[in-house]
Amino acid sequence: MKPNFVQKVTNWGNFPIVEKEMKSEDSVSKIKKFVKDNNEVIARGNGRCYGDASLGEHIFSTKRLNKFISFDRLNGVIECESGVLLSDVLEVSVPQGYFLYVTPGTKYISVGGAIASDVHGKNHHAEGCFSEYVIEFKMVDENAAVITCSREENPDKFWATIGGMGLTGIILSAKFKLKNIESAYIKQESIKAENLDEVFRLFDESEDWTYNVAWIDCFQKGKNLGRSILMRGEHALKAELPTNLQKKTLKLKEKPKPTIPFYFPGFVLNSLSIKIFNFLYYNKQTKKQLNNFIDYETFFYPLDVINEWNKIYGKSGFIQYQMVIPKENGKEGMRQILDAIAKSGNGSFLAVLKLFGKHNPQAYNSFPVEGYTLALDFKVNKGLKKLVDQLDTIVENFGGRIYLTKDSMSRSSITNYLQNVDSPKFVSLQHKRIISNNG
């Protein structure tokens, strides 16, 4: 048997699937050599971006860069290699009373990916993006040299790499701050909103909460358009926990995790099954408002409970579409987008709405700008390109843009916003697609 590094690679959406070279190393000298020997290299972490962002001609997988380096428990500063997953970090930090400052909706992403995507979470309006807490990182740059980047050292490279989608080099390791917590639980309030106006009002009223997000039913039309449940939360203090949770405040019981065993046949998810799911989800909560304490896993990572949930979309895969529309016209933009989706019948059963806070001007490649953001899943089918095009037009008209971590087919005018990422050494299929569509 001869080694053959060309293999089928795809990310979380199972779309697109490509046959490209993929290699993984844990020795810095070999990583440097890989960069030196190849052009069009792109780093890939745990493959949880949805589309083609971490696909390229020569993929470097960081899966073997999976070691912790240090943990200053006094000051809450952790350093680890770039392939360490956020789930690994939590496993180490939560029992010590520390949580991630910023986490996306899955904990199965790598630290390198978190920096390259400059991920955001339910607390963007209050605490910004992942990069705000990054102290420094080491990377292999286009000269195949290892450099340290921070706000003081190589600041140009530091800021280009934040949200730079891996187009500036391969991140080897990172040092970042963690947040003190007293318990592994979240004090949560869930409030039902009958329509878009109500949920917008709830977001404004919830500004002082650290975490807030709304789940939205995008099959609703007319006066019910935007029917949703807003969830807001705070890390629970030890003293406020109910007595049954007081004993082990920082330790969660391990729960069994089911796995989706195979790709569901294409017909399983259709507009009817999604409508039923959405109906049940909305009506499960009978009261207008529900206040409770839930563990952080349930609050932040509801889908991580099921292994390989992406298989429910079948073999043809799915895309995630996430855009942001600046706040001044955001409400009207969201209305038009939801209206277009409801009319298309291409419903998404996981639509998430959130109000971003201010954009960090230093992190110029970072996606979140102040405004409303909506994330939707769509199964790949014949009509999808047309729907994406329609949505792209609305986003463009309202001056919005697309989250590159999710993108796999949106137009250049709303995806071509990265700067200082033009090295021929580091190129992703996504970047090539965006540049070539630019005309």
Added chain:
Amino acid sequence: MIVLGSNSEVAQAFVEECLTKGEKFQTIYLLSSNSETTEKFVGHIQVKFFQNSEIIPLDLMNEIDYKTLENINSDVLFCASGYLGLSTEDGLYDDENTERIIDVNYAKLVPVLNFFAKKMESKRSGTMIVLSSVAGERGRQSNFIYGSAKAALTAYLSGLRNYLFDKKVHVLTVKPGFMDTKMTEGLPLNPALTASPKKAAQGIYKAFKNKKDVAYVLPIWAIVMLIIRNIPEFIFKKLKL
């Protein structure tokens, strides 16, 4: 715990599995010929498990200074030392490759295993967990130098287990099939037959706790090897395996 071949991903995963399961070791001795990955591992288990460990340089291809190993004692030894070498096609008539395969997998490894077996024998306790290979069950044209070295190792371990039985020392022979590691990266392995280092470590840990003598990493390999062992030679010799 004493770990031979400690830059191996399976060895490191096994250490992590033991620590996750709450096993306690005063010090973990990491014997290795390549310190870069092993050094990283020292920091890693310190952060993750507050576990102390120490690197002991050991290169089977060089003269071994047994004085450096004298003070190393533990109830558990895990050995992942091994070298796959070149394929038959590229390496059969390359003597350096052939010798290295035989040395690392058997000839130079056995004296080191004996050294630690003696310590356990005199203490009348301990477990030696040694990775051999399914390749050692029958020589196949694709990698029979490696396979024959592993066959020798398997025979050695079976004898050692027999010898140490009434000296209260347990010997576990592990026969991994395909594993998704640096050693096999890029090889077209069937995913149903391939274990991740973590999965392999979990299986080995279970076999260790259940005092198994011989263990496959994935149960399916027991069936695959049963078939391979029982193909009559006059047919086997014609197969392209």
